[in-house]
Amino acid sequence: MSVTFRREGPVAYVELDNPPVNAIGLSIRQGLMDALDWIAEEAHLDRVILSGKGRAFAAGADAREFDAAPMPPHLPDVIRRMEQCDVPWIAAVDGVALGGGCELVLGCHYRIAAPGALIGLPEVTLGVIPGAGGTQRLPRLVGLDTALQMISTGKPVNAARALEIGLVHEVAEDVNFAAEEVNAELLTTLPALADLPGPEMDANAVNAARVNASKKTAQQIAPQRAIDLIAASCSEPFETAMLKERATFLDLRQGDQARALRHAFFAERAAKAPERLKAVPTPELTHVAVVGGGTMGAGIAYALLNAGLRVTVLETSAEGVERAQANVKKIIAASLKRGLINDANAEDRRARLVCSDDYGQAADAQLAIEAAFESMEVKKDVFTKLQAVMAPDAVLATNTSYLDVDEIAAVLEDPTRMVGLHFFAPAHIMKLLEIVNGKATSDAALALGFDLAKRLRKVPVLAGVCDGFIGNRILARYREAADSLLLDGALPQDVDAAMRGFGYAMGPYEAQDLSGLDIAFANRRRQDATRDPNRRYVAIGDKMVEAGRLGRKTGSGWYDYSDGQTVDPKVAEIIAAESAVAGVKRREIGAEEISRTLVLAMINEAADIIHEGVAQSARDVDLVTLFGYGFPRWRGGLMHYADVLGPKTVLQGIEALSANDPVAWTVSPLIRDCVERGISFAEASSA
Template identity: 65%
Template sequence: MSVSFRREGAAAFVEMNNPPVNAIGLAMREGLQSVLDRLAGEEGLTRVILTGAGRAFAAGGDAREFDAPAVAPHLNDIVAGIEQCAVPWIAAINGVALGGGCELALACRYRIARPGVQLGLPEVGLGVVPGSGGTQRLPRLIGMKPALDMIATGKPVSAEAAERMGLVDALSDDPVTAALELGAGVLGTAQRICDMPAPEADDAAVAAARVTAARKQAQQIAPQRAIELVAATAARPLADGLAAERQSFLDLRTGDQARALRHVFFAERAAKAPDWLTAQPGPTDRVAVVGGGTMGAGIAYALLNAGKTVTLLETDAAGVERARANVEKILSASLKRGLIDAEGAEARRARLTVSDDYATAAQAGLAIEAAFESMEVKHAVLSRLEAVLPPDAVLATNTSYLDIDEIASCVADPSRVLGLHFFAPAHIMKLLEIVRAARSSDHALATGFALGRDLRKVPVLAGVCDGFIGNRILARYREAADTVLMDGATPWEIDAAMVEFGYAMGPYEAQDLSGLDIAFANRRRQDATRDPNRRYIPIADRMVECGRLGRKTGAGWYSYPEGGGKAEDPTVAELVQNAARAAGVARRDYTADEIRERLVLAMINEAAEILSEGIAQSARDIDLVTVFGYGFPRWRGGLMFHADTLGAPHVVERLRALEAEDPVAWKISPLLLECVATGQTLGAFRPG
């Protein structure tokens, strides 16, 4: 039963029960409506206490229903029924209250929350607006600006913050008992939100919310629509506002952005160890990390955040000091941003050992090497780890490109070795590629997935190839961009086209951020095996030769003045034109649409090959990699979801035109041709 009802004297208890998070689907709505109907015949009640079973109050509507027509009873009607009920309802918020769960709480006369629980209206993250009064009741309760802060960003607040802003009336470790013991006088004077006056207009807060949404949620419809709805509460009657909100919700939930965002939402929730992986993971409470540079320090800090005991290993005393300083820099930044307090910082320091003596890591059940991208260095590190760690400890490499099968060859038992490819900054980025080498054991893979769960990462299983899933697609993206650059565009034209597509930054600004020398070193590694028939664009090599390595040198594809910001640099435009003349290229103009099409089609074609080769296990996994690791716009659903939106016939038709231009670089993936022939989508394909 999704909703239970019991009565004890003058109090009724209503419990929502739809594990694991009490999502508000049809059965729960029917249960709540049944309670409302029943209350009409109950006499002598002084209160109805609404709570959730388990550790959640209610985590919002069931998004799986959004693709179908809305079915009565509707949550907005139930919320109105609770608010208008003659018997006052009290929300005993025992756990997370998000979306529709928060709206149910707003319908209640009084709200008591357990300390630490989260409350919020995150609907914009799914491409919709609150549909059951959230945009209309919340600003009346807490004011225009804090309501905008919550609704337009979708970010939840803690119960403590909610109490300070007036969203909840009281905190209690046992909110149900507190609701039962609430004095009749207090409950009797509690005001329904529908009886509260409209909030005061705040044009400055509305304008600021619009600017923030345009910057952080560029091109997304729902945040701006939510801002409009909240802003209108200052002058619009509640009934009119509720009607406008409901219509916006219904319009948006069947739109392209909402479908794409739901796809990513469910893909992220489903990201876990594959069903066939039944082995037990090894212990990860003690982890060794080799290499204390930017990546290694970030990995170490991510582990510390998860409560792990970490030994960070370096080569010498100077390296130890650098590594310690790198971790301390992240700690200080976290303290400054309020992500941890002083006590938390000390707890992390207490669990960290930084040393150049590998023997200090002798009790680790897992080691992650994040050393320099050199096969000789990787072999040396794994050999030293093998000498001191227990024989069943798992050995992981964070390599971005190197062959993990070759890395594992130096170990007596290669089944201990797998790839754990983190993304920088490792303590922030959510993606974790778990790379299965030819001899990686199920035990090692299970350990990798268990670690990913502990770190709250989005784990994706990948096979061994140059660049795995993400960097292989990235390489093709950059190659396509470089070709357009050579043949007629500028770096800033290409960047602008991809920002307009939805990326936070284009390929050239991103290279400036990471450093052009990193990609340069990778190209040199590939020189011996590069296909001589494939066109090679040397412009990025010229940039490195000129010392333009990106932000760290003050100049890359852009120049970076000391005062901050970036500027288009005519020196780069001249360098590009000189390279084209030297290659005998007659440059032409590209429209932004042409640039976008070429770069996106290049990625789709490469991703189709990755899927057909079994490097990725599903199109959904490629979507997760591109969204969480490489900035593909979430509201487009990921690369393969976007490809299916375009349709395989359209993709192949456009690729054929490009293949006529360059049959090597634009050779069409047989999987795409198969999809056209069979009518199958990329999302439905599974490698054999």
Template identity: 55%
Template sequence: MPVQYELSGDVAIITFDNPPLNVFGQAMRAGLLAALEQAEADRPARLILTGKGRAFVAGADAREFDGPPLAPQLNDVLARLVALPFPTLAAIHGAALGGGLEIALSCRFRIASPSATLGLPEVTLGLVPGAGGTQRLPRLIGLAAALDLVGQGRSVPAPEAARLGIIDLIADDPLAAAQGIDDQTLRRAIPADYRPAPAADDAAVAAAHAQAHKRAPGQTSPHLAIDLVAAAATQPLDSTLARERQTFIDLRGSDQARALRHIFFAERAALSQGKAWPAPVQDIRSAVVVGGGNMGAAIAYAFLSAGLSVTVVETGDEARSRAEANVGKLIAQGLHRGALTEAKAGALRDRLSFVTGYADLPPADLAIEAAFEDMEVKRGIFAALQDALPETTILATNTSYLDVNVLAQGIRNPGRFLGLHFFAPAHVMKLLEIVRGDLTSGETLGAAFGLARQVKKMPVLAGVCDGFIGNRILSRYRQAADVLLIEGALPAEVDAAMRGFGMAMGPYEAQDMSGLDIAYANRRRQNLRNRSDKRYVPIADHLVERLHRLGRKTAAGWYDYTEDGKPLPSEEVTLCILAASQEAGIARQPFAAEAIAQRLLLAMIAEAVDILAEGIAATPRDIDLVLVHGYGFPRWRGGLMHHADRLTPAQVLHDIAHLATTDPLSWPVPPLLHRLVAEGRTFDTLNQTGDKA
């Protein structure tokens, strides 16, 4: 039974038993209601609710949200719990999240283990708490603290929960503590429903809305949740509980909630994907990082933070000093943010070393290069690494574009070679593209997925092509944006349109951030200027070659930059764009923001469809994860391919075919798209096990 009821003397215990995390679905709700009815009949001296296994209750079963609500509803069950005439206690270990915390908030007394985690993360799924969380929590901890937790969907460890007042006691054995606590303490415990309403705090409400706009721009559920918490201070509890429940029901079927659930399940699938490969005998414990520039230093810091010992290799003493400074700066930033204590920073430094050249390398489980994107430079690094390290060392490239199979040539035991494409800044960005070469072994892939778990990255398996998944789509995105420039748009218009869609940054402000020289080097490597299979737009090359504008680092890129880093439209760039249009004989036309966003999204979707057809990405949801975690695609839109399904494949095909009539070089129609439309299928059907593009 998923819910067990036991009466021992005058103590009744309800145990949630739905492994592995006691996720709460209809059967659990019905079981809890039946147990409460039995407790009402037994009238114990106290009733304790606890969880079996790894958690108290880790939340609701999100799979139910795609269907109609199923009785009994948790809010109705909890109303029965609140009304019980005898003391009720929650004995919490592991996770008490979402509905799990709402169950605990409905009890009179809460005890948690030191390692427990508590929170109301519903807004991260496009929802609001639906069983009293927005009303009971502020009655326990005040409006400002509740707004912070509910509005961000933030979870807190037990010590912080105790400080805030969410729990009443921390104990190593919460169930034993709940059985042993004295009757007088329980008599003084007042259920949240009978506590005074929190004091109104308009400033805290405004701050919470501002934080939600910053952290989740375009998403609606955080603001609805904040308004519900604020209502706890001014409106009767019965009416706000009903309003909360209705808001939850209204949001369940919303586009944003469906999109966020899609990403949630895609992430779970990605994190379990490593099970397809042989599990490593042990975690990777030591690593060599070749190159201590910004990327290499960030990779080294990510490894150190995961407990690895790290050796950073540089080519000379001056470069080595810069590498030491780069990693040292990241450790200092960690201390400043509070992410590191002095003791932890010292432990990181103890596991970190720097060397010049390859003569004195210690044995390592993994070696990864983070050098300049040059094939011969990287092949030289791997020749040196395989001579300096054991044959068992996994060798990895962090290349963003280069052919992993060519890099593997000449490596002894090439099964140990693969791409590990981190995203800048590598210690912050969650995405890790694991690039499988033709000869990469299953054991190496298993170790790579294990490493992703160690460093808390979101792993996506990619095949070998120019740019893999993410950067290949990025290149198409930028090329389509450049076509818009020569046809009539300006950089600020393009960037504003994509921010309006929900992207973290537009393509031109993002390129200014990374540097125009990087994209320029990639275009030269691909020889775009002389190719006949792609439409070449010269504007970006003119900015680098003629105007020497490289982005923020030169205070001039697609934008001009003030001394304090504020971007301003550049007259010089505008004149360059107008001249390019004139030289090409193009009569410029204005573009509405919606038309700009549509054009660029269609370009990304078209490239992604080809990536699926070629097997570079295994599933559409892998592409969604890459775009969300690596490129600032709005999470609440579910990723690129989920968004394509919302548009419908038939509409995407129609729009691309229309563009192809005037610009066939830029808009070849993907054959896979034709096939899906002909079969009446969605992209999501390609996510099903065994269904290959």
């Protein structure tokens, strides 16, 4: 049974039991209704204690039901009946009480939380709003301002904060025992939250919440609709507002944004090691070596330190060692300043860090991660040194962004121990980890990569070997298409504004100014020898680098940074000159054409990546674009969005662009296959 109930003397115990997190689906709702029927027949009860079995009270509604028609009993009806029950209910919260779980807590007359509990209404992160009274009961309990903050951001509160704001009555180590000890007479005096008056209206608080939502969740519908409903709690009768809340919830859950956010949620949950790797034995990681103490290496080292590992950062000189140590300690200090760790945590991390120019310090490490300069010669030299000092069964990993993992592995006596572990900067913050499977990579090396991702709480995606793997290969095509738009008539600020309008936090030229134009320049030079001579080459970026415009670090790039970020007329001059050299008559290009062109370029490249087996599925491409490259989460990821457009529309769009540039816009075989078979991209890659 998903809900169990029993009595001991005057106490009824109702326990949610739907592992692993007591998601509230039909069986839970029906089980609670059955418990309410049973309670109505029991005499001389003075309380009902509601708890969750296992590690959660209830982690919210079962989102898998959202694609089907709602089935009774509905959660709002269950909770209203709990409130109106003759016997008072006590919520005994241990673990998480999120979404519908939080709404169950709000439906109880008395609320107790364990010290480690988290309580909140994160529905807006799934493109919906609380649908079982959250927008009406929470403001009546904690006040308008706090409810606006919690619901419009979706951020839960811990037990201490819940007590501070009045969300719970007490915090106790043993929540069930504490619930048994609550004074029975006190329980009889506690009103249902639905019977309390709404909070006093505060227009400034409502407006502040709207501004914050517009900034933090631009173009997302649910946060603003939630704010509307919370504001309504100030003036509208509870039952009237509840009808509006329910109608809003049902409307939003079938919308494109909610479907996209659900897709992203389930894709992230499914990001795990392939089935064949689950039985592969791996060593217990205790010591990891990182080669290179620059920005990327320091970030990787700090991520490893956060996971409780002993870390040795290797450099080539005393100066490099000093710089590496300073880089890691700078991140530790920043985390300390932000309150992410305390003094003891900081000291523990420093104690587990060794920086050295002696490769022998890595002798007992189970894994080494190379994060050295992006040069094949440099990387081969690093791995030659590593294999000379490390155990023959230690795994050797490269963090290369573009280079051929198989060529790097060829320097090893045993290339099966080589795997690609492509982190994203800043490595201690970004969640994506591309795990690159070389032609010789052993299952043991791959399995250790997935074990590490789990330990670092990163989203792992398996990738094959090609130039740029999944993410950087798509990024390169995105930038190439953007440069073509510049040559044809757009300006950097036009392209950036169009992609921000699509949902990116920043456009491609703003992002390139941040990372440095010299990085893309060096990558283009690496590709010179193999570039298709028939493919259109845009040299605008080269001219920018030749002019010393490398981005923020030099004070100028695609924009000028002498006084904030401003448009520089010199950039338009460079672009116009290149258009003239190429014999291109510049034209006006609107935002819609820009975003459509760039998105189609990425979709076509991603389809090729899936077709070639570099990515295992459309879902994996979604994860890479969401967690590594800023694709708007509310669009679900690149290939989910491609399925929203539909393969036929995608094909027509690419064919239209191919008319003017058939080399760059050669249609991927996967797209044609999907259209011919009448299937989605997700279906084409799910086998």
